[in-house]
Amino acid sequence: xxxxxxxxxxxxxxxxxxxxxxxxxxxxxxxxxxxxxxxxxxxxxxxxxxxxxxxxxxxxxxxxxxxxxxxxxxxxxxxxxxxxxxxxxxxxxxxxxxxxxxxxxxxxxxxxxxxxxxxxxxxxxxxxxxxxxxxxxxxxxxxxxxxxxxxxxxxxxxxxxxxxxxxxxxxxxxxxxxxxxxxxxxxxxxxxxxxxxxxxxxxxxxxxxxxxxxxxxxxxxxxxxxxxxxxxxxxxxxxxxxxxxxxxxxx
Amino acid sequence: xxxxxxxxxxxxxxxxxxxxxxxxxxxxxxxxxxxxxxxxxxxxxxxxxxxxxxxxxxxxxxxxxxxxxxxxxxxxxxxxxxxxxxxxxxxxxxxxxxxxxxxxxxxxxxxxxxxxxxxxxxxxxxxxxxxxxxxxxxxxxxxxxxxxxxxxxxxxxxxxxxxxxxxxxxxxxxxxxxxxxxxxxxxxxxxxxxxxxxxxxxxxxxxxxxxxxxxxxxxxxxxxxxxxxxxxxxxxxxxxxxxxxxxxxxxxxxxxx
Numbered sequence: 134x135x136x137x138x139x140x141x142x143x144x145x146x147x148x149x150x151x152x153x154x155x156x157x158x159x160x161x162x163x164x165x166x167x168x169x170x171x172x173x174x175x176x177x178x179x180x181x182x183x184x185x186x187x188x189x190x191x192x193x194x195x196x197x198x199x200x201x202x203x204x205x206x207x208x209x210x211x212x213x214x215x216x217x218x219x220x221x222x223x224x225x226x227x228x229x230x231x232x233x234x235x236x237x238x239x240x241x242x243x244x245x246x247x248x249x250x251x252x253x254x255x256x257x258x259x260x261x262x263x264x265x266x267x268x269x270x271x272x273x274x275x276x277x278x279x280x281x282x283x284x285x286x287x288x289x290x291x292x293x294x295x296x297x298x299x300x301x302x303x304x305x306x307x308x309x310x311x312x313x314x315x316x317x318x319x320x321x322x323x324x325x326x327x328x329x330x331x332x333x334x335x336x337x338x339x340x341x342x343x344x345x346x347x348x349x350x351x352x353x354x355x356x357x358x359x360x361x362x363x364x365x366x367x368x369x370x371x372x373x374x375x376x377x378x379x380x381x382x383x384x
Numbered sequence: 385x386x387x388x389x390x391x392x393x394x395x396x397x398x399x400x401x402x403x404x405x406x407x408x409x410x411x412x413x414x415x416x417x418x419x420x421x422x423x424x425x426x427x428x429x430x431x432x433x434x435x436x437x438x439x440x441x442x443x444x445x446x447x448x449x450x451x452x453x454x455x456x457x458x459x460x461x462x463x464x465x466x467x468x469x470x471x472x473x474x475x476x477x478x479x480x481x482x483x484x485x486x487x488x489x490x491x492x493x494x495x496x497x498x499x500x501x502x503x504x505x506x507x508x509x510x511x512x513x514x515x516x517x518x519x520x521x522x523x524x525x526x527x528x529x530x531x532x533x534x535x536x537x538x539x540x541x542x543x544x545x546x547x548x549x550x551x552x553x554x555x556x557x558x559x560x561x562x563x564x565x566x567x568x569x570x571x572x573x574x575x576x577x578x579x580x581x582x583x584x585x586x587x588x589x590x591x592x593x594x595x596x597x598x599x600x601x602x603x604x605x606x607x608x609x610x611x612x613x614x615x616x617x618x619x620x621x622x623x624x625x626x627x628x629x630x631x632x633x634x635x636x637x638x639x640x641x
Contacts, residue, residue, distance in 0.1 A: 148558065150581045165616065267578055270557055273522045325578065327603035328411070348581070354616020355579035355609040362415060362608025 134168040135357065136378040138260075139300045139320045139345030140200075142193055143175035143186065147272040150349040155193040158348075159200055165353045166361075167346070169199050171228065171260070171382065177205035178235050178265065184216050191223040201382070203260060205230045208248040209238040217251060227382040228258035228298075233280050235265075240284040241291075249292050258382060261288075264301040264323065265350060282306045289314040298381060300345055304329060311337050318381060320345030321373070322356050330363040330373070339369035343377045385416045385625075387611060388632040388640070391515070391551060391575035391599025392420045394456070395444045397428075405448055408602070409455050415607040419640060421599075421632070422448050423515065424461040426490040431529055433463050433492075435470050442478055449483030457636065459488040459515060462506075464499040471502040472509070479510050485636045486549075487514045494527060496535040504543040513547040513635060514539075515573070519555035533560030540570040547635065549597065552576035553583055565590045571635065574627070575599030579613035584627075593623035597632045 140162065144152040153161060162170050172194060176186030187204040194200040204220040206213055206229050220226060229252065233240055252259055264279035271277060285299065289310070297317045299307075304324040310317065318341040326332065333342070346356035360374055378384065394400060394408040412420055424445040429437040441461050449458040460478035462471055478484045487507055493499060495516050507514050516539065521532040531539075533556040540548045548570050550556060554577025556563070561583070564570050572587055572595060587596045600610040614624055633640055 148580065148582060149586070267554075267580075269523050270520070270554065270577070270580065271523060323578065325606050325609060327600075327606055329606050350581055352579035352581055352584075352609075352613035352616050355612035358608040358612030358615075359606055362606075362612075364411075364414065 134375055135166045135344055135360075136375045136384070137162060137167045137170035137346050137348070138298065138343045138378050138382075139322055140170040140172045140348045141175045141350070142172055142190060145175050145350060146179070147275075148350075153349070155197040155200055159197050162348065162353065163199070165357045167353070167357065169201060169384065171203045171378070172200045173203045173205050173230050178232060182210065183207055184219065187216075187220060188223070191220075194224070201227060201384075203228050203230050205232060207236040207238075208244050209236060209242065213248060214251065217255070221255060226255075226257055227384070228260050230260040230262060230300075232262050233284070234277055240280065240288040245288075249295055253295065258298065259295060260298045260300055261285075262300045263306065265347070279303075282309050286310055286314065289316055292316075296381075298343065301347065304333060307333070307337060317341070318343060318377065321359065322347040322351055325359070328364060329359065330365050330369075334365055334369060339365070339372045340377055342373045343381070344374050385628070387415065387417045387598060387628045388419045388421070388638070389417050389600050389602065389607070390421045390549065390597045390632045391423060391573050392602040393423055393425060393604070394420065394602065395422065395425050395448055396603055397425065399444060400448060402451055405452060405456075409452060412455070412607070415611060417607065419638060420456055420602075421459060421486070421636070422456045423459050423488045426461050426488065431491045432465060435466060435474065438463060438474055439477070442474065446478070446481045446483065450481070453483055456483065457485050457638065458483045459486040460484050460512075461488045461490070462503060463492040464489065464497065464503050465492050467499070468502040468505065471506050475506040475510055475512070479512070485638075486512050489514060489516045491517060491529040491531075494529065494535045495531040495539040500539055504539075504546050507543075507546045513549060515549040515551055518550045518552055518560065519576075520557050520560060533563040537563040537567060537570060540564075540567045544569050547571070549573050551599065552601070553587060553596070554578065554580050558583065558586055561587050561590050564595075571595045571597055571631070573597045573599035574610065574614065575601040576605065579609050584614055584617035585619055588617070588619045588623055593619060593626050594631055596627045597635070598628045
């Protein structure tokens with residue numbers, strides 16, 4: 134059984150990717166061996182207030198237990214505390230996701246102290262998205278880079294008691310962070326080179342890697358096959374494919 | 385399942401020993417890859433190698449094809465800016481050796497440059513396809529060296545009797561597919577970039593599955609991912625098999641049973 138830690142419902146404005154209803158989305162994942170997925174809504178990436186998209190997410194997954202909602206919040210908005218409360222009331226939550234580059238704030242921002250304290254009090258995990266697309270292929274009018282690795286490092290130093298899951302992070306960025314920081318895990322959809330996992334494991338423990346497909350922006354089958362086809366021990370595949378996500382999200 | 389990878393660089397960074405090449409073969413076979421096209425360590429000396437540097441790169445490529453002729457086919461790497469005599473001399477030198485079946489171009493110049501006529505002449509003379517590195521310059525903004533899909537398509541239109549492979553489907557993107565549309569001598573390889581959803585289907589729809597060739601860009605990309613994006617695409621099983629094997633076998637006339 135595989136668990137996808139980075140999947141998305143909703144439409145994407147820049148490329149013609151499938152926008153599947155929740156049940157069809159779960160069936161698509163299941164056809165690729167994924168039985169459970171942590172799912173956000175792409176509408177929250179671009180809306181000035183992410184809550185309409187989060188409400189769509191909660192409504193969509195209500196009758197699809199394989200899809201576990203991860204709402205996207207924007208802590209730069211003054212109203213985040215009430216939005217967090219609304220999300221917690223809408224469904225059993227395991228985590229929330231942040232998109233600092235899309236939502237135009239810096240990870241050094243002061244308001245994150247209160248936000249992280251609120252997550253800790255609510256026993257919620259933080260998923261921090263570094264990028265959703267290869268910067269070279271973005272829509273021409275959208276000049277947006279991934280969250281700088283320096284900011285990620287400062288964030289990890291600032292909140293040493295929080296263990297964060299980075300999604301959309303490059304292998305090279307993981308290698309920059311790994312020597313100095315242990316309070317983060319990595320979702321692997323944007324980690325790629327030939328024999329990627331085989332090369333990563335000596336430098337980064339399998340217990341901190343998790344399968345993620347970035348569906349529907351990336352090929353689900355391609356990302357699943359990255360793990361299935363990896364020349365690494367079966368135990369490591371099990372950790373990356375499901376065990377780590379079960380532990381991290383309390384599934 | 386049998387797969388031919390039309391876009392690989394098994395000689396990369398350091399001179400490949402026979403043992404290292406054998407490891408790449410073992411790696412490929414684990415992924416059902418029965419044959420690889422070796423394009424050379426094309427950036428070893430920067431974007432515009434001189435004649436001696438080209439010979440060095442092509443000799444390394446030739447060595448791989450000579451040591452493992454059943455597994456590696458070689459492409460001759462060129463710098464078109466060196467001029468007609470240098471281009472013709474290097475291609476003639478390469479094709480005199482066993483295993484060379486194509487020409488590889490990287491980022492010495494973009495594919496609209498007038499010097500590309502020398503490449504077309506060599507391709508015509510020796511009946512070789514030309515694989516041109518291509519990437520949309522909309523964001524990377526280096527149109528002097530990078531071949532935007534529009535320039536690679538222009539090269540194909542100027543030389544309808546030359547078979548051309550526009551490399552890097554993800555790099556050329558949806559616009560690149562449309563640039564390539566309607567040019568029977570132009571093929572697209574699927575190497576490079578992350579497995580962005582929808583591009584395989586889009587290429588099959590607009591170019592025809594028989595004009596899409598599987599490529600990985602090994603050792604930069606992951607074979608399981610680059611193959612998986614085709615196996616997971618919403619196209620027929622027959623079209624997948626054409627992309628993964630048949631198209632390249634036919635284009636290069638590879639003697640694979």
